[in-house]
Amino acid sequence: xxxxxTSSDGKHIDTHFGKADRFLVYEVGTGxxxxxxxxxxxxxxxxxxxxxxxxxxxxxxxAASLGxxxxxxxxxxxxxxKAEMERLGIEIISISGPVSDVxxxxxxxx
Numbered sequence: 186x187x188x189x190x191t192s193s194d195g196k197h198i199d200t201h202f203g204k205a206d207r208f209l210v211y212e213v214g215t216g217x218x219x220x221x222x223x224x225x226x227x228x229x230x231x232x233x234x235x236x237x238x239x240x241x242x243x244x245x246x247x248a249a250s251l252g253x254x255x256x257x258x259x260x261x262x263x264x265x266x267k268a269e270m271e272r273l274g275i276e277i278i279s280i281s282g283p284v285s286d287v288x289x290x291x292x293x294x295x
Contacts, residue, residue, distance in 0.1 A: 186295060187221065187254040188213050190284055195220075198281050202262035203229040208247075210254050211288055218288040226250050229266060241269060248273040258291055 189208040191200035206228045211218040226247045229240065244266055251257070255274060260281040262270075267277045278294075280287055 186213050186256070186292065187211070187252075188218075188256045188258060188288060188291060189224065189251055189254045190288070191257070191259040192284060195284070197283055198258055198287050199260050202257070202259040202266060202277070205229075205259070208251060208254075208257065209284070210251070211284070213288050213292045218285055218292075224250050224252075244269045245273060248275050251275065256291070258287060 187210055189210045190198050191202055191205040192198055192209055193200050195209060206225065208224045208226060210221050210224060212221050227243050229243050229247065248270060256276045256278065257270070258278045258280060261279055262277055267279075270277055278291060280291075
């Protein structure tokens with residue numbers, strides 16, 4: 186199973202979905218999660234304040250860029266972008282921590 190994460194350093198899930206300009210895609214199953222590739226994506230949030238409009242075109246571009254990946258693990262995401270990503274077929278899990286440890290726990294949900 187492919188799972189994307191938002192990470193500033195490749196070691197920790199610590200980046201807000203809206204501030205991510207890349208997603209690290211891992212193959213997760215038995216054994217250690219293995220980094221498969223990195224996907225550059227348009228940064229969803231450009232500003233610093235709350236209250237911006239839902240940008241469906243950017244979310245659609247992010248979903249499309251992830252290909253077969255159907256789960257994103259991110260430290261935080263707003264309710265509107267989360268709902269839209271889930272409508273596009275991408276499940277969102279909000280949690281922070283070391284990538285390997287978190288992914289080993291997430292895979293148990295499937």
